[in-house]
Amino acid sequence: MKPAAFDYYAPASVEEALDQLAELGYNGKVLAGGQSLIPAMNFRMARPAALVDLNNIKDLGYIKEPGEGGLAIGTMTRDSVVEHSKVVMDKAPLVVEAMPFIGHSQIRNRGTFGGAIAHADPAGQLPGIALAMRARLHILKKGSDRWESIDDFFLGPFMTVIEPDEMLAEVVLPPLPEKTGTSYKQVSRQHGSTTQAAIASVVSLDDKGKVASLRVVMMSVGATPLVSSAAEEMLVGQEPSEAAFREIATKASETEIDPSTDMHATAEYRRHATHELIIQSLTCALERAKGKGG
């Protein structure tokens, strides 16, 4: 297989990359880890006229702890670096828990944290994880920059608010409140293969053991990763219970998702799996929240 011909740029700095993206406009495409883009190019499903390769820009790969808490992860940080980072395990264990589900070790050695989010695959793990973690995204273009909330970021399958002359530079994961538990649950046919359904939960408890805030994100069951508003409406301010989790699972899987049938799973199976995984994920996240002294 051969990708179609393209012009190749390998800028050494962010400034240079932004200049090139500005010049190329709709003809340009950012190449991050390439673990989704290059297969699509090999099949010629994607035929970008020009690639702006970020792999030579060393200062886009980092994991920092900003003063306000949480984590700031550079867009080109390799998945395997995030996966084995002690500080990520400490501050955002949800991210580490989801990592082994992303392809295989060889893919994670090359794939990047920001690249996967910007790719916006509705079956992808990191777009959903970023949504569950209420990430903020730093987007650059020549001469300006902006911050976007992950809630406004995804427009559809493989579509985000990033314009052709822009690039994602950093993903900020805000600090989790105390007494917070997180959990990631996924089903796929084989380890490392496409997500049939997946749930990421973040549950925070107050001093009385009631739910202070929570977020349940459903993956591979719609055009983008989806936040369950039923979960929030039914549980915030309430005592968490298995009965409540079951009620949420039923409502979310019946009314909040739009799964489709493809070679990986039927819509019906995805709906069923979403139901079960919501219960499992919320149960697990609650246990973990309680374990933190809740």
Place this chain on the structure above:
Amino acid sequence: MNTPINIKVKVNGKEYKRAVEPRLLLSDFLRHDLELTGTHVGCEHGMCGACTVIMDGVSVRSCLIFAVQADGHEIETADGLGTEDALHPLQQAFMEEHALQCGFCTPGFLMTIIPFLRENPNPTDEEIRTAIDGNLCRCTGYENIVKAVKKASVKMAGKAK
């Protein structure tokens, strides 16, 4: 678009200078331009693991990297492991444990397992199974591959790398 770009790549310790089209995959560069056919090409979209090589010390899919991106980097392939007379201990263990039949997937397994054993010289069966979950083998059923990795780990640990 088709203008070749000059690159300098170290493969198995030897430096190569070539001019490559941007769209040339690293897998095809190794096999066609350098005539190092130890790297096998299977699915060409990152699912099978046959084309796994080591880039700067970690295993990667050579079908999901462009040759131009290897400029200035160091690649290790199965060609550099052992010779027919003096097999690498991992190759020897694969032979002794019957960890291959047709051999198509073998180079990918080897180049996945070598960095894994550098990181984890004394792995459990479970860790071995996780390490090879990105490589498909249609002949062996994997049992003998796990045995071979275990055997090689013991032998290689004795030699320190």
